[in-house]
Each structure stands twice: as C-alpha cells, then as structure tokens.
Amino acid sequence: DAKTTQPPSMDCAEGRAANLPCNHSTISGNEYVYWYRQIHSQGPQYIIHGLKNNETNEMASLIITEDRKSSTLILPHATLRDTAVYYCIVKGTYNTDKLIFGTGTRLQVFP
Amino acid sequence: GAGVSQSPRYKVAKRGQDVALRCDPISGHVSLFWYQQALGQGPEFLTYFQNEAQLDKSGLPSDRFFAERPEGSVSTLKIQRTQQEDSAVYLCASSLVGLPTDTQYFGPGTRLTVL
Numbered sequence: 001d002a003k004t005t006q007p008p009s010m011d012c013a014e015g016r017a018a019n020l021p022c023n024h025s026t027i028s029g030n031e032y033v034y035w036y037r038q039i040h041s042q043g044p045q046y047i048i049h050g051l052k053n054n055e056t057n058e059m060a061s062l063i064i065t066e067d068r069k070s071s072t073l074i075l076p077h078a079t080l081r082d083t084a085v086y087y088c089i090v091k092g093t094y095n096t097d098k099l100i101f102g103t104g105t106r107l108q109v110f111p
Numbered sequence: 112g113a114g115v116s117q118s119p120r121y122k123v124a125k126r127g128q129d130v131a132l133r134c135d136p137i138s139g140h141v142s143l144f145w146y147q148q149a150l151g152q153g154p155e156f157l158t159y160f161q162n163e164a165q166l167d168k169s170g171l172p173s174d175r176f177f178a179e180r181p182e183g184s185v186s187t188l189k190i191q192r193t194q195q196e197d198s199a200v201y202l203c204a205s206s207l208v209g210l211p212t213d214t215q216y217f218g219p220g221t222r223l224t225v226l
Contacts (some may be wrong), residue, residue: 032212041219042219042220043115043202043204043217043218043219043220044154044202044204044217045217046214046215046216049212049214085153087153093212098144098146098156098159098167098170099144099146099154099156099204099215100156101153101154101155102153103151103152103153104153
C-alpha cells in the first residue's frame with residue numbers, strides 16, 4: 001500500500017504557483033520523498049526528490065517539514081503543460097526498491 | 112539521447128491469446144522495472160531486473176505473467192492466456208547503476224486491451 005496521502009484534485013491558474021501537499025506520517029528515517037507526474041497517455045516523469053532538506057531544481061521546489069511527516073511540491077509558475085497527475089512517493093534506500101504509487105493529485109491548470 | 116522505448120504502443124488481444132511486450136531501456140542502464148497501470152489508478156510494480164538477473168517478481172499477478180531480460184538490456188513481458196482483467200497499460204522503467212537514489216525513467220507504455 002502507498003505510504004502517502006494526497007488530495008485527489010486541485011486547480012491552479014496559469015502563471016500562479018501550484019502547491020501540492022502530501023502527507024507521509026509513517027516515513028522512516030532513511031526513506032526519501034519522490035515526486036513524479038504523469039501527463040495524459042505518457043509514462044510517469046521524475047520531478048524531484050529529497051530526504052530532509054528542501055530541494056530545488058529547474059522544474060520545481062520540494063519543501064519537507066522538519067518532522068518529515070509531510071511535504072509540498074511547488075511549481076512556481078504553472079503553465080497549461082503542467083496539467084497532469086502528480087504522485088508523491090516514499091521510497092527506501094535500496095536500488096531494488098520499487099516505486100509504490102498511490103492515486104496521486106490531478107492538477108488542472110486553467111487559463 | 113534516446114529514452115526508454117516500448118513496443119507495441121497498443122495491443123488488442125482476444126481472450127486466451129498470448130502476448131509479448133517489449134522494452135528497450137536507456138543504453139547502459141542496469142536496472143529495469145515493469146509496472147502495470149489499470150485505468151484511473153497509479154502504476155503498480157510487477158518485477159525488477161538488475162542486468163539479466165530477475166531479483167524481484169513479487170508483483171506478478173499470476174503464473175501467466177513471465178518476464179525476461181536475457182542479455183541484460185532489452186526485456187520482454189509475456190502474458191499467456193490473456194484475460195480481460197489483464198487489460199491495462201504496461202510501463203517499463205530503467206535506471207542507471209542501481210544506486211538508492213537513482214532516478215527511474217519511464218517509457219510511454221503499452222496499452223493492452225483484451226476482448
């Protein structure tokens with residue numbers, strides 16, 4: 001079973017920041033938080049991951065609370081092409097560890 | 112560079128037929144995963160290879176499902192005697208050297224419809 005809880009859907013106006021929350025209250029100390037997204041009819045796409053520090057890359061920022069029980073993915077300036085299902089995943093530290101997807105958050109960006 | 116490719120992109124099979132789905136991982140990637148995604152659901156793990164060794168097949172739903180990667184590159188997922196409940200998108204992902212935080216790169220998937 002997925003170790004994360006996400007809202008089923010969210011809306012965001014184009015050009016505004018999209019903040020996608022995720023709860024992972026049972027996360028272990030050596031587990032990472034990963035975010036993937038899946039645009040319609042495509043395979044999942046890696047966005048970002050983190051352990052306990054906040055992370056930023058060219059796609060997004062990841063804010064992890066100090067107790068690590070929740071996190072927020074931030075898309076700073078959402079575009080229509082960011083419309084997708086976003087998955088928050090807790091993953092262990094072994095290379096054999098598969099990704100356990102939940103049902104994700106369907107983000108709709110509107111003009 | 113080229114990403115993960117899968118073929119065919121779409122497959123229609125009659126119930127009881129055997130199907131074979133192909134995955135070409137990114138060149139040099141050691142790890143290869145297969146996932147199954149039912150309509151409206153997130154992907155679910157099927158099996159994992161490190162080079163040619165199948166290290167985890169705990170997600171295969173029945174003995175009708177079989178996967179192989181004989182030379183440590185291309186992989187094939189075979190489903191025997193397909194059933195309607197096998198209808199899904201089958202996704203393949205690969206990662207570089209199998210380090211704990213290696214990113215999994217996904218292919219576009221094969222949509223299997225069993226009539």
